[in-house]
Amino acid sequence: xxxxxxxxxxxxxxxxxxxxxxxxxxxxxxxxxxxxxxxxxxxxxxxxxxxxxxxxxxxxxxxxxxxxxxxxxxxxxxxxxxxxxxxxxxxxxxxxxxxxxxxxxxxxxxxxxxxxxxxxxxxxxxxxxxxxxxxxxxxxxxxxxxxxxxxxxxxxxxxx
Numbered sequence: 001x002x003x004x005x006x007x008x009x010x011x012x013x014x015x016x017x018x019x020x021x022x023x024x025x026x027x028x029x030x031x032x033x034x035x036x037x038x039x040x041x042x043x044x045x046x047x048x049x050x051x052x053x054x055x056x057x058x059x060x061x062x063x064x065x066x067x068x069x070x071x072x073x074x075x076x077x078x079x080x081x082x083x084x085x086x087x088x089x090x091x092x093x094x095x096x097x098x099x100x101x102x103x104x105x106x107x108x109x110x111x112x113x114x115x116x117x118x119x120x121x122x123x124x125x126x127x128x129x130x131x132x133x134x135x136x137x138x139x140x141x142x143x144x145x146x147x148x149x150x151x152x153x154x155x156x157x158x159x160x
Contacts, residue, residue, distance in 0.1 A: 034157040048146040052131040062120045070112040070155035073102045082106045083137030083148025090129045
């Protein structure tokens with residue numbers, strides 16, 4: 001007895017495609033939070049160094065295309081002198097992918113950016129460091145005795 005292979009009907013093919021698109025949308029909209037960990041034992045991640053110092057870091061397996069990162073910064077005030085500084089986000093201790101300055105205004109400042117992780121997807125792990133340094137302000141006294149300090153924290157870190 002001959003066997004016939006039937007071609008799926010248009011509606012059957014459409015149902016399969018709709019299910020595949022729905023699956024892709026579900027997986028594409030999911031967002032994983034990336035935890036960051038402070039690099040010092042101080043109660044609040046502040047640092048008064050004049051060279052870039054890591055205050056938060058995390059290690060991840062780069063399986064997604066991008067990292068959406070939001071940060072908040074503040075420079076402290078020592079004897080009426082406001083502290084300013086600079087910040088940067090470094091991948092693999094070599095590639096600076098975000099950077100900026102912290103104005104000496106004793107007020108919170110925010111930064112946000114989506115970082116492209118596609119150049120790192122072949123790696124098994126990727127280290128993400130958030131670094132700050134003091135560039136202006138008091139040079140003595142302050143939170144740790146070395147002058148004004150820069151405080152910072154990640155507001156969000158989402159793998160997209």
